[in-house]
Amino acid sequence: MAEKVLTVCPYCGSGCKLNLLVENGSIIGAEPAHGVTNEGELCLKGYYGWDFLNDTKLLTPRLKKPLLREHRRDDFKEVSWDEAIDFAATRLMEIKQKYGADSIMMTGSSRGPGNEANYVMQKFARAVVGTNNLDCCARVCHAPSVAGLQATLGNGAMSNSICEIEDTKCILVFGYNAADSHPIVARRIIKAKEKGATIIVCDPRFIETARIADLYLPIRNGSNMAIVNAFANVLIEEELYDKDYVTRYTEGFEQYKAVVAKYTPEYVEKIAGVPAAQIRQAMRIYAAAPTAAILWGMGVTQWGQGVNVVKSLSGLALLTGNLGHPNCGVGPVRGQNNVQGACDVGVLPNSFPGYQKVSDPAARAKFAKAWGVPDLPANVGYCLTEVPHLVEQGKLKAYYIFGEDPAQSEPDLAGFREAMRNLDLVIVQDIFMNKTAMFADVIFPATSWGEHEGIYSSADRGFQRFNKAIEPKGDVKPDWEIISLMATAMGYPMKYNNTEEIWNELRELCPIFYGATYEKMEGLGYVQWPCPTEDHPGTTYLYKDNKFDTASGKGLLIAADWIPPHEPTDEEFPLVLCTVREVGHYSARTMTGNCRALTTLADEPGYVQINRADARKYGVEDQKLLWISSRRGKVVVRALVTDRANEGAVYMTYQWWIGACNELTGGHHDPVSRTPEYKYTAVKLERIGNQAEAESRLLKEYDELRASLAAAVG
Amino acid sequence: MNKLVIADPGRCIGCRTCELACALAHSAPDALTTLSPASFIPRLKVVKTATVSTPVQCRQCDDAPCVAVCPTGTLVMGDHSVQVIPSRCIGCKSCMIACRFGVIEVLPCEMNLSDRQPFGTTHVEAVKCDLCESRGAGPACVEVCPTKALYIVDSVVLAQAALKRREHSAAMLVIGGSDGYMSHTGG
Numbered sequence: 074m075a076e077k078v079l080t081v082c083p084y085c086g087s088g089c090k091l092n093l094l095v096e097n098g099s100i101i102g103a104e105p106a107h108g109v110t111n112e113g114e115l116c117l118k119g120y121y122g123w124d125f126l127n128d129t130k131l132l133t134p135r136l137k138k139p140l141l142r143e144h145r146r147d148d149f150k151e152v153s154w155d156e157a158i159d160f161a162a163t164r165l166m167e168i169k170q171k172y173g174a175d176s177i178m179m180t181g182s183s184r185g186p187g188n189e190a191n192y193v194m195q196k197f198a199r200a201v202v203g204t205n206n207l208d209c210c211a212r213v214c215h216a217p218s219v220a221g222l223q224a225t226l227g228n229g230a231m232s233n234s235i236c237e238i239e240d241t242k243c244i245l246v247f248g249y250n251a252a253d254s255h256p257i258v259a260r261r262i263i264k265a266k267e268k269g270a271t272i273i274v275c276d277p278r279f280i281e282t283a284r285i286a287d288l289y290l291p292i293r294n295g296s297n298m299a300i301v302n303a304f305a306n307v308l309i310e311e312e313l314y315d316k317d318y319v320t321r322y323t324e325g326f327e328q329y330k331a332v333v334a335k336y337t338p339e340y341v342e343k344i345a346g347v348p349a350a351q352i353r354q355a356m357r358i359y360a361a362a363p364t365a366a367i368l369w370g371m372g373v374t375q376w377g378q379g380v381n382v383v384k385s386l387s388g389l390a391l392l393t394g395n396l397g398h399p400n401c402g403v404g405p406v407r408g409q410n411n412v413q414g415a416c417d418v419g420v421l422p423n424s425f426p427g428y429q430k431v432s433d434p435a436a437r438a439k440f441a442k443a444w445g446v447p448d449l450p451a452n453v454g455y456c457l458t459e460v461p462h463l464v465e466q467g468k469l470k471a472y473y474i475f476g477e478d479p480a481q482s483e484p485d486l487a488g489f490r491e492a493m494r495n496l497d498l499v500i501v502q503d504i505f506m507n508k509t510a511m512f513a514d515v516i517f518p519a520t521s522w523g524e525h526e527g528i529y530s531s532a533d534r535g536f537q538r539f540n541k542a543i544e545p546k547g548d549v550k551p552d553w554e555i556i557s558l559m560a561t562a563m564g565y566p567m568k569y570n571n572t573e574e575i576w577n578e579l580r581e582l583c584p585i586f587y588g589a590t591y592e593k594m595e596g597l598g599y600v601q602w603p604c605p606t607e608d609h610p611g612t613t614y615l616y617k618d619n620k621f622d623t624a625s626g627k628g629l630l631i632a633a634d635w636i637p638p639h640e641p642t643d644e645e646f647p648l649v650l651c652t653v654r655e656v657g658h659y660s661a662r663t664m665t666g667n668c669r670a671l672t673t674l675a676d677e678p679g680y681v682q683i684n685r686a687d688a689r690k691y692g693v694e695d696q697k698l699l700w701i702s703s704r705r706g707k708v709v710v711r712a713l714v715t716d717r718a719n720e721g722a723v724y725m726t727y728q729w730w731i732g733a734c735n736e737l738t739g740g741h742h743d744p745v746s747r748t749p750e751y752k753y754t755a756v757k758l759e760r761i762g763n764q765a766e767a768e769s770r771l772l773k774e775y776d777e778l779r780a781s782l783a784a785a786v787g
Numbered sequence: 788m789n790k791l792v793i794a795d796p797g798r799c800i801g802c803r804t805c806e807l808a809c810a811l812a813h814s815a816p817d818a819l820t821t822l823s824p825a826s827f828i829p830r831l832k833v834v835k836t837a838t839v840s841t842p843v844q845c846r847q848c849d850d851a852p853c854v855a856v857c858p859t860g861t862l863v864m865g866d867h868s869v870q871v872i873p874s875r876c877i878g879c880k881s882c883m884i885a886c887r888f889g890v891i892e893v894l895p896c897e898m899n900l901s902d903r904q905p906f907g908t909t910h911v912e913a914v915k916c917d918l919c920e921s922r923g924a925g926p927a928c929v930e931v932c933p934t935k936a937l938y939i940v941d942s943v944v945l946a947q948a949a950l951k952r953r954e955h956s957a958a959m960l961v962i963g964g965s966d967g968y969m970s971h972t973g974g
Contacts, residue, residue: 102819114933117804121811124819252800259800260934266797281800281840656802670807670819673827716837 078542079106079596081529083185083522084118084659086407087111087235087257088531090597091119093523093542100126100523100542109599110235110531116256117657117674118665125505125667126523126543132666132730133506133782136518137547140786145494149516149785154548154558161473161515162562164498165202168471174203178455178469181209181420182476182552183412184660185504186519187527187539189575190552191411192426193567194475195419197556198454200444201565205422205431205454206469209415210477210660211407212457213484216746217374218405219416221383225391225629227622229428230413232390232402232615233366234533234601239264241400243362245355246274247386248297248372252281253656255406255532262368271362273355275300276372277651278682278724279717288355294649294722295638295753296345298378301385302336302632303345303352304359308392309333311353313360318394322619325630329388332632344635360393364401371408375652375751379743381633391628397619407532409660414530417586417602418579422454427583443582446565456747458483461492461740471498475552476519478661480508481730484738484749485705502555505663506782508730518549525551527572528594534601534612536586538594638753639741646703646755648687648723652734655679655726662728677775678732680713681758682724688714691758698767700759701725706736709761709771723756731774789847790867790918790941792831792926798936801840803833805928805937812919812927828894830916831928842928842937845869845890845916853882853891853915861913867941868918878911891915 075094082089090108093100100123105115128135139157140149152160168176179198181191191209198207211219219229226232238244238261251259259281266272266285274286283289292300308314309330319326338349345352359365367390373382387403395401407413419426429436437449455463457479463469472493483489493499493512501513504521524545528536550558553575560567569575573591580586588604589611601611621628642649657674658665665671681701683693693699695714700707701723710725710732718724725734737756742749761767806829811818813830831844847868854862854869861875862882873896882891896912918939919926929937938944 114935115804115931116802116933117807120804120931121807121819127820129820252802256800256802256804256933263798263800263934279837284838284840285797656800669822670811673822673824674803674807676824715835717835 075101078540080523080542081108081410081537081539082115082119082122083410083664084122085255086410086413086532087255088410088529088535088537089115089119089257090537091115093123095542098543100124106597108537108597109535110533111257114257114260117671118659121670122659122665122668123523124669125664126521128546129667129669130783131669131672132779133663134786135505135547136503136516136786137549138518139548140516142514145512145514149787151787154550157515157517158558158562161500162559164514165471165473165500166563168497169202172470174450175206175454176468176470177202177204177473178206178460178471179473180457180475180477181207181415183209183211183409183415184476185410185522186476186552187411187525187529187572188414188418188579189527189572190556191415191420192418192575192579193553193556193569195426196444197560199440199449200446201560201563203450205450205452207420207454208422208457209412209420210409210457210482211412211416211421212746213375213482213748213751214371214408214412215374215405216748217379217383217743218369220746221380222387222403222405225384225387225631226396226403226616228615229416230615231404231406231533232396233400233404234613235261235531237400237614238262238366238368238404239268241265241270241364241366243271243273243359243365245359245365245367246272246276246282246286247367247369248276249368249370249406250276250278250280250282250372250654251368251406253654254370254408256656258406271358273358277719277722288351288358290347290351290355291719293344293346294651294719296341296635297373297376297382298385298633298635299336299341299344300347300352301382301389302333302635303338303341304356304389305329305333305385305392305632306336307338307353307356308360308389310337311357313356314392315394318619319392322621323391323628323630324625329630329632332634336635359389364398365393365395366401366404368404368406370406372752374405374748376748376753377639377741377743377750378633378636379748380745384631385633387628388630388632391630396628397616399614402614410531411529413532413534414528417530422456426579427585429583440582443578458740458742458747458749461485461488464492464495470496471500472496473500473502474509475502478507478509478663480512481661481733482727482735484735484751485740486733486735487706488740502552505667506786507661507663511782511785517555518547519552519555520545520549528576536589536594536600536602538591538598639750640704640739640753640755642721642755646757648756648758649721650701650703650734650737650754650756651722651724652727652738652751653724655728658726658728660728662730666728677729678708678710678771679726679729681710682713682715682718683758684718684720685714685716686720687723688712692760693758697764698761698771700761701737701756702759703737703739703754703756705739708732708734708736709767723758730778731771788942789849789869790939791847792844792916792918792929792937793846793940794841794936795938796839796841796936798934799833799841800934801833801835802933804931804933805829805831805842806833808927808931812922828914830914831890843888843890846888847918852885852887856881856885865920868920869915870917870920871913871915873912876911876913878909882913
């Protein structure tokens with residue numbers, strides 16, 4: 074009889090509880106548990122996404138020993154932990170001595186390690202290294218949501234809960250493909266529809282939710298700001314907004330009104346390619362609904378003006394009074410299982426755990442005292458996406474990358490690789506050999522999800538405990554223990570006995586998390602922050618009584634003018650590439666790419682989705698390999714001819730290592746959040762005449778890639 | 788009357804969890820560690836057209852064309868479904884041609900799955916949805932579907948649905964009231 078270990082799925086931010094079935098120290102299966110968000114359901118990643126723990130080597134091997142090389146031209150050699158830590162700590166201290174603490178950058182991990190390990194990493198950066206140069210992959214996904222919502226409402230997270238989605242009367246889905254990103258959230262949208270909610274979808278692609286939408290607005294790629302301004306224009310000009318709410322609870326209305334004045338639906342029709350009547354209809358439905366929620370994803374954030382669009386989306390909610398009570402609000406649905414958590418515990422260059430600002434002297438004093446250091450750095454640190462430029466400028470010398478794979482997930486990968494080569498020191502801490510680790514000087518092998526315990530934050534601010542199911546194989550350590558060893562070696566003795574000890578230190582320092590105890594999260598326990606006291610049940614929706622977390626306590630209405638995409642298409646590169654998600658794979662794919670069932674469903678080089686008319690125009694045949702290139706790179710990919718893609722745009726999922734769309738994307742980013750414009754790259758397609766040769770070249774390249782990763786670990 | 792598994796396209800999100808559950812339910816217990824594209828044989832397939840996403844699988848026809856055309860008695864009527872006796876299959880593809888829904892495949896199979904020596908050298912097998920007959924918990928696809936798009940239809944479900952629709956029809960007549968065309972034509 075298999076033992077059941079209750080844990081949380083390590084993939085998207087839905088926070089699904091599941092049981093791992095363990096027999097003789099090995100996992101043999103997974104089954105859904107009745108968690109708060111998933112209610113006994115799982116998607117394919119939850120059911121079949123655990124066998125990477127068996128080190129299947131389908132894509133890349135697990136790391137089992139610390140690896141080190143004196144020079145990058147050398148092969149890695151297995152070393153003891155003492156040797157690896159000593160090497161990394163000594164080199165890091167030398168670099169700090171020579172170039173200063175701000176020449177060192179660290180990442181957190183928004184994935185398996187958990188909140189405790191991320192807390193320890195940010196403590197290491199701030200108290201030991203002495204820098205705020207610390208970031209996580211929120212930078213490349215929902216950072217604009219955090220920045221935008223903090224500015225307008227005071228809090229960067231979903232204002233509502235995943236569970237509330239099904240009880241709302243209207244859902245405005247904007248640039249968010251729940252079916253592929255969060256199947257378990259998609260389920261709530263379907264339930265809402267069945268309970269009578271009206272669904273409005275704004276997306277250039279005919280996504281699954283568009284199929285059940287009451288109103289679908291096929292907006293042109295790159296027109297977000299214009300369309301949201303037109304929405305605001307309609308609410309104001311047709312007097313659909315809640316005047317009383319706006320007067321009592323918001324600020325900035327007159328200025329906001331002035332900015333959106335020119336964005337009449339008739340004007341925006343030409344920019345967004347959607348009939349003015351549909352724009353009006355969308356807002357008439359949204360404003361009339363007794364409760365309405367806006368859900369958005371990367372379609373809003375991965376743009377050069379993502380922050381502005383987020384601010385304006387929150388403006389729609391403020392104008393209609395759709396905040397501060399249940400079943401409404403604003404929902405930036407976080408992508409990775411713990412990207413909310415990494416932000417929660419301060420893996421951001423501008424905030425301590427609990428969103429306390431590094432620029433606030435009182436916060437610095439509090440954390441300095443708790444961590445036993447005289448002071449902490451006050452200047453906001455660097456962002457993840459600034460790294461290539463900073464290396465080029467000579468400002469950054471060392472990069473400690475923990476549980477992320479930027480050599481797969483960053484834009485303009487050729488540029489990123491160049492930066493990695495020019496760094497004096499690269500430390501990688503991970504569970505798998507990945508594309509980033511191939512640039513490392515030293516590699517720390519860590520325990521994986523399934524092999525350690527801790528707390529994740531799901532997309533709707535819900536803290537949940539995840540548990541250890543099996544013993545790790547190899548000479549690996551939990552992430553927080555590795556970072557503690559580094560701290561100690563660098564002259565800051567750090568020792569924790571378990572994750573609960575770390576969590577208790579963290580919650581003592583964070584008033585909004587204080588009441589979230591391990592005890593409360595036992596079993597299926599789900600505690601949504603803010604949770605200020607131990608007898609507090611947690612908070613399902615934010616801004617109760619319409620009190621916002623801004624300085625004035627009011628919601629700010631902030632609008633901005635539309636800016637066209639950075640890299641327009643032209644004769645040479647006539648199509649727009651937009652990068653999207655693969656339902657059966659996750660993030661940089663090290664985990665799901667090593668799962669047999671998931672790899673069976675989808676494997677290299679991945680698809681480029683292309684409209685039938687464009688396929689005809691460019692001579693593209695369904696299922697055939699072709700070249701896709703931009704000003705920065707060229708990769709091979711397989712065609713998927715589909716009427717769901719709009720004309721003029723093509724779509725690639727970012728999980729593929731050979732069909733790697735980020736070889737094509739560019740570095741242009743939002744001026745505030747520094748999030749890249751992944752959603753708009755000018756590309757061209759080229760047919761490949763000899764398909765048989767292309768297929769065998771693909772197989773060969775894939776084999777060589779796997780062989781090189783395997784050889785690196787010896 | 789036969790039972791069948793069918794999907795509500797209004798609920799399907801095209802995630803293919805059902806395909807994996809199906810393939811694994813019809814494989815050896817350790818299939819999750821050995822599965823490959825070659826051995827991945829789901830008996831239902833998610834179809835995505837311009838406007839519809841839905842898994843498609845056998846309707847378990849009561850007057851089944853596949854059963855009627857099969858020359859070797861491979862396809863037979865079971866208690867509440869159309870079943871396959873793999874050892875009888877010669878791979879003539881009559882069932883594939885006869886099937887109105889495109890949900891039977893004739894595939895090469897491994898020797899050990901068949902209890903019959905082939906006439907020649909090729910082992911083949913008609914493959915279709917068997918409602919997970921040998922699985923105690925019922926159809927695996929229904930169990931795993933995260934949006935509960937898949938469900939079992941039997942005579943009870945059909946009767947309930949028909950009753951609901953009759954009630955709806957009755958309500959429509961009441962709404963029609965004295966303006967209903969029957970009263971006019973009658974008077």
